[in-house]
Amino acid sequence: MSRQTTRRIVALVLGALLTATAPDLSFAQDPFTEFFGGLFGEGHQHRGGGARREQRVRRIMPHRENRGPTYWHSQSEKSRRAAKRSSESTTTDQSQAAATTEPTFFVATVGDTLGLLLANGLKDGFSDRPDVAILKQGKESSGLVRDDFYDWPKAAKEIAGGAQKINVAVVMLGSNDRQAIQQGGETVEPLSPRWRELYAARVDAVIDAFREKNIPVIWVGLPVMKNERLSADMAQLNEIFKERAAQANIPYVDLWEAMTDEHGQYSAFGPDINGQIVKLRSADGVHFTEAGARSVAHFVEGEIKKYYDAYRQQAPVADAPAAPAPAAGGAAPSEQPVAAAPADGQPIIFRSPVAGPSAAPTLPERPAIGPTQQLTGASGTATELARRSVAGKQPASGTPEQALVRHVFIEGGDQNPRNNRADDYSWRPPANAASQPR
Template sequence: MHEATIGPYIPFMSAERTRKSFSPRRALAAFLLVMAALVMSAPESFAQDPFSDFFGGLFGGGGGGGQRSAPSRPPSQPRVRRMMPHQENRAPTYWRGGEARAPRRAAKRTEGSAATPGAEQTTTAPAVPPSYFVAVMGDTLGILLSNGLQEAFSDKPDIAVLRKGKESSGLVRDDFYDWPKAARELAGGSQKIDVAVMMIGSNDRQTLRQGADALDPLSPKWREIYAARVDAIVAAFKEKKIPVVWVGLPVMKNESYSADMAKLNEIFRDRASANGAVFVDLWEALADERGQYSAFGPDINGQIVKLRSGDGVHFTEAGARSVAHFVASEVKKLYDARKPAEPAPASGQPTATAPAGQDGQPASQTAGHGAPNGAPVVFRSPVAAPVSPAPTLPDRPAIGPTQPLNAVPATAGGELARRTQAAPAADAGAQALTRHVFVEGGDQAPRPNRADDYSWKP
């Protein structure tokens, strides 16, 4: 370091004065003042690590003449601060709703698709475009159901699930989202729909406003208007020949809330039956053996897992997959019913296989398309061949031989029964001993050399 660099910052003092006025505190203050001046006047690269550069130049590290040498490493780049994403509006962990979520069976790049130059590239077969579209509508439960159906049909690329749910929607607040209107737009839109699935109602236990009237939940007038809106949704798809699968609500954790959801299921079941829609009942499927709420239950593999979330209303990922299992079975029935039937063979024309030749080929090919004498080969139906009769059992007479009831052989004396001799009477002493031991509970006198003989032997 040059004297001109540090000279202006150190006051001139004589040796005698310096010796008398030296103190560690003043030396430390002077050192810090020098370092601060160097940091402020040094370039940016030197300011990144002033201590190592200063001491390296002072003691000749990396450069000669006491001057600061050029740094051996490139100047450090400014550190980029990584901000965590804003999670205030993040959906719950059990939620994977919204239109932005891509289906799981989206095409993925293979390992060879992004390989380095010169590496062998692997080609995958083109994905089968979907030809059968299932539109899943509803509230939050409907969105979770669409997640489960996407996993249920992941092995069927020709079936696509259209996520048409609306969070926090229902059939009561048509000012928030008008589902009958949305159903008409979906049914008459350009997007092909083969099956419409609806699961809604978890937000509908509230007052319904009809003009200036405010109807209490589940009142008679409330039920009438609510049922009419269900009919309007089903009719929108029925007009376009699109079958509808209406999914009922499951049992809930809150007993009062669960009782109201059961009443909504009655409306859904009644209107689905009246309009020719399929109703899927989930009440017993997600309840315990007593018909009450249970957060745990068997999944599609039979393992007991948690099916419901902590709020007692929504599904977990495994629960959504279990619910989708019941709905997917109804969708597959409609899917299989739309497949064209295979043409059946014409009746009266039995198919026969030509007899094989010596080399395993049909006789018509081994003999030059005909018999050895040039005559065409005639195929005879095995049905018309004579069949040997099956062995039969000999005929058994309907009535067996008769025997008279009075033809009982009599004894020599003509008696029907003969009196047997009485057993000889037991010894009186044995009878007395038996009564003494088994009736009166007395002891029997021991006999010599018997098990109950406890006498002392010499």
């Protein structure tokens, strides 16, 4: 046998021995798992790499069916989960009930783009009252000047006399009315005396269109604007609105101060209904953001709720027991008068959206002059408060004490200071004395 053949035989034998005794690939990749698995009865037989990797994944990320039981949860945790399920069920029931409730009180919001934004804010404000419906009857880019584009006095009559029931009308107009009025062949300059007269007549026409149908009207003023010139003109329009509203005896909601900062100037930011400082005005300095429309609607809701409460008191309550018939010749027992509608033209008191003012405490009534009581009484009585000493003597008028009293309290003089008394200033250096170097 040659040396080369011997070497080939030895190589073949060594290769066979190494193949028989070498561990599998999984052991080479994870020797620690193989070792500890063998100690606890796992992995004592060689397995494929894929099976071992699947076993490792199950140990690290257990499947759902291998998760521990949930009976260890505390009673409070179980109560919290039960309350959450009950709350979700209640919310669903309320939503379904609100969806099935038909509105019975209708608010028509008429006006330009600002009036449409106000209607959006009112819808959000009355979202918790499904019986209140907000009707958007506005027209973008409209006003009282350009009747050739949109005739609001005519439109108001159509809205008031239409088939749709309306309980309250909210009007917000004027942001586009800084224009000349064309009266026949005459052109009237904006905000001139003749212009004011014609404009006030058109405001009255819109108000009268609703009042002829016994529909209450709430007029909302214009807010401050970013442009100073535009803001000054809007202020003059508000004067006309306020004057005509007072003449018609209807509520007028002033938004000027509500949309300004602490200095009375325009501010794009301000508090929302929750007291958080947010952006209330859009970039053009005229229109409202969504939060701004909600804040403006907050000031109008108070006037609407007055008519809403009066309507609820007058409207019959569903499933209410019938009142007993009155006796012959007598009035019905426990008859209560129906509350009247709120008086129009009453002053509007604005409340903060964060927190309302608290009532001041009241004090019991006290007489201006109380009972008199004698300060001196007979000796030995129980009512004696003080008694003049007979042994005491008044100082004579010429004594030093009496002279000091007259000098200090009558003549207004000063008393000479005494040593070690509070008025002794002898320890102070003279005012004109030179300061000593330190």
